[in-house]
Amino acid sequence: MSVTLWLILGAVVGIGFFLTATKMKLTWYEWVLAVLGSILILFAIQNYATSQVELEARAAGYLLLMFGLPGVILAAIGFFLPWKRSKKA
Amino acid sequence: MPESLTRREFMKELGKLGAAASIAPMVLAGEQMSDKPFSIKRPSFIKEVDEPTTEIRWDEVKRIAEGEVTVRRSFSKYISQDRIDKLTDIRTANMDKYLKEGRDGYTLKDHALKAGAGKGGVSRVFIQDPEKVKTPESLGVPKWTGTPEDATMIVSAALRHYGAASVGVVELDTNTTEKLIYAKDPDGKEMRIEDADIPEEGEDYRVIPKKARWMITYTVQMSEETMIRCPTHLGTQTTSLTYRRSQNVQERGQHFLGGLGYMAMGESSTNALAIAPALGVMSGLGELSRYNRLLTPEYGSMVRVFKILTDLPMAPTKPINAGLLEFCKSCTKCADHCPSKALSFEKEPYWETIGGWNNPGHKAWFEDSVKCRSYWYETGNNCGICFAVCPFASKNLSSYSRVRDYLTATVPAFDGTLTKIDDLLYTPYTEFGKPQKTAESWWRMNLPDYGISTDQTVRETS
Numbered sequence: 001m002s003v004t005l006w007l008i009l010g011a012v013v014g015i016g017f018f019l020t021a022t023k024m025k026l027t028w029y030e031w032v033l034a035v036l037g038s039i040l041i042l043f044a045i046q047n048y049a050t051s052q053v054e055l056e057a058r059a060a061g062y063l064l065l066m067f068g069l070p071g072v073i074l075a076a077i078g079f080f081l082p083w084k085r086s087k088k089a
Numbered sequence: 090m091p092e093s094l095t096r097r098e099f100m101k102e103l104g105k106l107g108a109a110a111s112i113a114p115m116v117l118a119g120e121q122m123s124d125k126p127f128s129i130k131r132p133s134f135i136k137e138v139d140e141p142t143t144e145i146r147w148d149e150v151k152r153i154a155e156g157e158v159t160v161r162r163s164f165s166k167y168i169s170q171d172r173i174d175k176l177t178d179i180r181t182a183n184m185d186k187y188l189k190e191g192r193d194g195y196t197l198k199d200h201a202l203k204a205g206a207g208k209g210g211v212s213r214v215f216i217q218d219p220e221k222v223k224t225p226e227s228l229g230v231p232k233w234t235g236t237p238e239d240a241t242m243i244v245s246a247a248l249r250h251y252g253a254a255s256v257g258v259v260e261l262d263t264n265t266t267e268k269l270i271y272a273k274d275p276d277g278k279e280m281r282i283e284d285a286d287i288p289e290e291g292e293d294y295r296v297i298p299k300k301a302r303w304m305i306t307y308t309v310q311m312s313e314e315t316m317i318r319c320p321t322h323l324g325t326q327t328t329s330l331t332y333r334r335s336q337n338v339q340e341r342g343q344h345f346l347g348g349l350g351y352m353a354m355g356e357s358s359t360n361a362l363a364i365a366p367a368l369g370v371m372s373g374l375g376e377l378s379r380y381n382r383l384l385t386p387e388y389g390s391m392v393r394v395f396k397i398l399t400d401l402p403m404a405p406t407k408p409i410n411a412g413l414l415e416f417c418k419s420c421t422k423c424a425d426h427c428p429s430k431a432l433s434f435e436k437e438p439y440w441e442t443i444g445g446w447n448n449p450g451h452k453a454w455f456e457d458s459v460k461c462r463s464y465w466y467e468t469g470n471n472c473g474i475c476f477a478v479c480p481f482a483s484k485n486l487s488s489y490s491r492v493r494d495y496l497t498a499t500v501p502a503f504d505g506t507l508t509k510i511d512d513l514l515y516t517p518y519t520e521f522g523k524p525q526k527t528a529e530s531w532w533r534m535n536l537p538d539y540g541i542s543t544d545q546t547v548r549e550t551s
Contacts, residue, residue: 050486059514
């Protein structure tokens with residue numbers, strides 16, 4: 001993956017976490033889930049993109065699924081719980 | 090120097106230049122170069138070890154005559170001439186049939202590619218013509234001197250610049266590693282190790298001076314994208330091309346060492362001089378695998394191994410443990426996919442050899458080379474499926490490859506799982522004995538030079 005793409009991704013993740021930290025109040029375990037989920041999603045994106053470069057389309061799809069799916073679930077829980085709480089409040 | 094000189098000024102400047110040239114090597118060698126020990130820069134989980142992961146009983150290791158022992162050169166020693174004739178007929182018929190029916194990987198363009206890949210390399214020679222080597226003596230300067238670590242560093246840099254992928258060094262020992270030099274080269278010439286000043290070649294012998302103690306080993310990368318399309322013409326030209334490229338590396342390496350003022354004995358033909366995988370293991374380029382060849386941490390199975398012997402004192406590189414041999418204990422992928430069933434399914438490597446082509450004295454998964462070679466006749470090619478299906482035959486761009494390498498080196502319990510993941514990701518539906526991808530698809534790819542990635546590894550001193 002090109003440096004530019006990583007910069008864009010980094011900015012998106014950074015802004016996402018900044019907004020989360022300022023707009024919502026996360027417990028420690030929600031932070032853990034959110035960070036872990038985000039790491040897995042980034043790992044999945046890196047593996048997907050580089051496997052495409054390796055001309056291994058099947059591996060790209062599976063790696064995206066293997067790491068992306070648990071990443072999305074963890075990140076969703078991490079961000080969803082405080083969002084739901086803030087809605088109630 | 091002034092723009093124009095009188096005759097007298099010119100001679101005076103020439104004198105200064107001569108003095109500078111004579112001390113320059115000493116300055117370079119003694120003061121500007123680093124004295125740090127040479128070590129290949131690798132991830133910390135790849136351990137340098139004193140003893141290789143392959144167990145060796147050096148007292149049982151004998152110098153072998155390559156041409157008289159290996160199936161490659163002495164096939165007729167192991168099977169009858171009738172059988173060879175029959176296999177030859179099968180090959181001729183199959184090649185004719187495959188070409189005319191336009192079988193994938195055997196089409197005219199694949200055939201032409203293979204023909205071209207086998208051309209272009211310079212001829213291999215044991216020693217370069219002394220008249221053609223630009224020695225320090227011919228330049229009027231002393232030979233290069235430096236620490237052994239510096240020597241390994243500059244030779245490694247030069248060989249990599251010439252096209253080698255990784256470079257190692259074995260300091261030969263009479264009772265151990267010296268036995269890996271063939272007793273006879275493939276052409277039948279006796280390899281004499283003697284107290285001589287210079288290497289020599291006669292009608293039926295080659296002399297290796299005893300003072301040439303440093304065996305330089307180097308790998309040359311193969312293209313994974315063509316190799317996984319074996320056994321076809323397209324697949325098999327991978328090795329032809331790699332061998333040709335290695336010939337250029339050898340010649341350049343010999344001239345480089347000669348240019349420094351040292352001797353350089355190379356392979357007089359393919360797989361000559363000494364046992365390449367064994368020296369690759371001893372110099373830490375990789376470990377011995379289930380398919381009984383060198384498996385490297387950087388390029389997996391996608392390499393060929395070569396060597397040059399010199400009297401330039403060099404710092405040896407140590408054997409490694411990257412968990413690769415251990416991984417092979419639980420992974421039988423190469424054996425599973427081997428069409429000729431020539432590879433072992435045993436969990437542990439063993440001391441007992443299978444046939445006269447195996448070299449005793451070390452623990453390995455010895456292969457049945459006759460079965461392997463016979464299959465080559467059927468395909469009209471040198472197969473290579475074992476190399477192609479290896480889980481480490483990957484381009485290593487994805488982070489998953491790094492995770493796999495880390496777990497391989499540190500947690501052997503995951504080896505079986507990693508093999509299953511590799512099956513799922515890379516070789517899910519490979520039909521037995523068939524290429525993993527169609528040859529036709531390769532022609533539409535836009536691959537880098539030689540189909541290899543030269544940034545798969547970082548090689549620095551540390």
